Amino acid sequence: MDTMYITHPASYLHEMGVLHPDSPKRIDAISDQLIMSGVMPYIINCHSSSSASDKDILRVHTIDYLNYLRSHSPKEGSYYYIDMDTIMNYYTLDAAFYSAGVGLFAIDSVFNKHVNNAFCATRPPGHHACSNRAMGSCFFNNIAIAARYAISKYNLKRLAIIDFDVHHGNGTEEIFANDPSVLMCSFFQHPFYPDTKLIYSANMCNIPVEAYADGAFIRDIVSSKWVPAIESYRPELILISAGFDAHREDDMGQLNLHESDYKWITDILVNMSEKYSSNRIVSFLEGGYDMSSLGRSAVLHIRSLAKI
Template identity: 65%
Template sequence: MKTMYVTHPSSLKHEMGCFHPDSPERIYAISDQMLASGLMSFVKQGYSFKALKKDILRVHSPIYLDYLYKNIPTDGEYYYIDNDTIMNSYTFESALYAAGSGMFAIDAIFSNSVKNAFCAIRPPGHHANHDNAMGSCFFNNVAIAAKYAFDKYKVSRLAIVDFDAHHGNGTEEIFYDDDRVLMCSFFQHPFYPYLGKHSLKKNNMCNLPVNAYAKSSRIRDIVNNHWVPAIHKHKPEVILISAGFDAHKEDDMSQICLTEYDYAWITNIIVELSEQYANGRIVSILEGGYNLSSLSRSVVLHIRALANI
């Protein structure tokens, strides 16, 4: 099998209240659609391991890690970092397994067990920066996977593609001065987290703001005329994806107007580039996507593209 589907039951234990859009139901919806579509039979299944302290500290500060650990609430209680980023008693452990999922997938692709992997985990990560949580993100999962690839597999260059509707400010901050990493994204602006419109000033940042109600043609133009040339120039040895699906036109968390077929198209482009430069190695990690129907449909087409099915 070419593609691995990575998850862990701990993703279902982290919750931030019944009002919060980042709910465990997101993972249930994805797995249900994977089963209903028959796709689960065509992917290899894997279960994340827990990231260790040393893994988290490749990206985050010791003071920040200690802050999260000391504020784990008792069962039935919540600890508010901000109105969007809330811990219950399981959040810290769930975040460790979420961070470990990308590392687990990195091991799988570099051992040639599979070509690529999708990590259906939560909490997400791309807003978390070096020393604080925000935007429902505690540890920056894709950054931790990147640093793991550098350290364990001596990767020289990698690319991070972020197609979430919200700017991956944490990922940008962590790798802003690291020329080994090329980051490519689009994001609605002005919009949460209200950062990133100047990121084109760095050669390793190809992060382009788009207006509300941007259509497929605008996003495809960005991919074809900005991402693709940048990736050709960078020649990454592995491609990581911050896979947020909240730019779908059915998702109320943004005003970008994509469909699941746009995500399939973007994924096909990334797969082609990975075959050219990275021996097909891709690790995709779930970020946003809050309308359960559009999320699950989009993930299925994303994984179909990864698996070439």
């Protein structure tokens, strides 16, 4: 399969302090491992210049929230703390627009048949961002913005969002609760950050799991819960919130996944995309803070997307 790996230089300029786990080095950890593993020559490496527009952002977020971010964007050399996890520097807002824009570029690329699927290696991530609130290092909900864009531009009736980050994708859940055009499937450690109230609606298959759950337990959830839901729904597009912080080596969570578990999950989703969505998958980097396990896991995820 033709797989595109997309980055943007603005992802390196957004930073939240030297001790913050969401470091620009996360992008290097993935790209370096792609090179060292020999995978890079077999995928399409793209540096996108696409930025989301206000219209794109406002399909998901409120105008008051967008104005809030603009009014609090700090001067060069200073920071604005939304909370202790979510910090703006001079470049953050531009990086957030570009991070969302890369997702839209990827959507167009798969629907115009330039590639079968894509992995968006950008920062800031997105799945904690609610319609009117930044949190958890997330400012714009990239995957939600891409979903609304795809539904609007390509007249989709059904798309699936799959989230395997260790943290609950609370923003995505809040945005799409009770929306029949989106099926969301996830697992996440619970109780754990962000510890928000779970939303139970017909289009949500979000499974809280206890700390120290291992790959075998997660694979059973995917097989028994996710797969029947996706097969029943028959999505025309699959989007992935790809957080790799459920890995056993990542100190940000207490789940015990191995990089091979991410490959197994991705293989399932690739098979689903062949059956229902004309191979169309767009994957978005969310969490993953141990550089070694992040690089290894993301490479196996991308290898699975590319079938190499």
